[in-house]
Amino acid sequence: SETASVSSKTVSAQHIYGDNGAFIVTVTVADDDGATSAKSFTATIGNAAPSLAALAAQNATEGSSVSLQGANFTDPGFLDTHSAIIDWGDGTREAGTVSSKTVVGQHAYGDNGAYAVTVTITDDDGGAVSRQFTATINNVPPHLAGLADRTVEEGAAVSLQGAAFTDPGFADTHVATVDWGDGTTATAAISSMVVQAQHAYGDDGEYTVTVTVTDDDGGASTRTFKTTV
Secondary structure (H helix, E strand, C coil): CCCEEEECCECCCCCCCCCEEEEEEEEECCCCCEEEEEEEEEEEEECCCCCCCCCCCCEEECCCCCCCCCCHHHHHHHHCCCEEEECCCCCCCEEEECCEEEEECCEECCCCCCEEEEEEEEECCCEEEEEEEEEECCCCEEEECCCCCCCCCCCCCEEECCEECCCCCCCCCCEEEECCCCEEEEEEEEECCCCEEEECCCCEEEEEEEEEEEHHHHHHEEEEEEEEC
């Protein structure tokens, strides 16, 4: 309760409600001899949805995190509580962290592309607001480890050793080829991010073997080693 002002037999007061609801307001007037009179009325306060600031487009690379920037919101219902949902546009939908009227969240994309990210803030009375921005993710080529030189006998099979690769685009698919340096080029198998292949040379000599791994977006990594037969 609070003291109101009285002027010309009129009571004047104002109050801002921090939450919606139906509130019973009681006005009591007392004279200087202690006599009082009271009347009540109902103040019905409707909910107001929060307001979320516009969100700027972002650019990143596969595997690196995209963090929300400038995801600040306001709400005239200063007693409301809030929750946030972030739809990252790649099938991932998760709760965001709400702190000091700011939504916090981050996400790493496994493939390149342009993703529509939607951030939705909802107050405890169901009032909601959404904003969207585009996260443009650029492809990163795979990285093939260095390969050691080999020495074998004629007719013996040469197997790739240590032909492992990495790719921050964890949703990418890959193909591999091996140029054995004797005019033979073949598609190689890939298992658990390792290129697997073998080849037998029909004549002695020194051959430069070239191994290439290519992702589904055209990013490639190439390594060479020498095989002495």
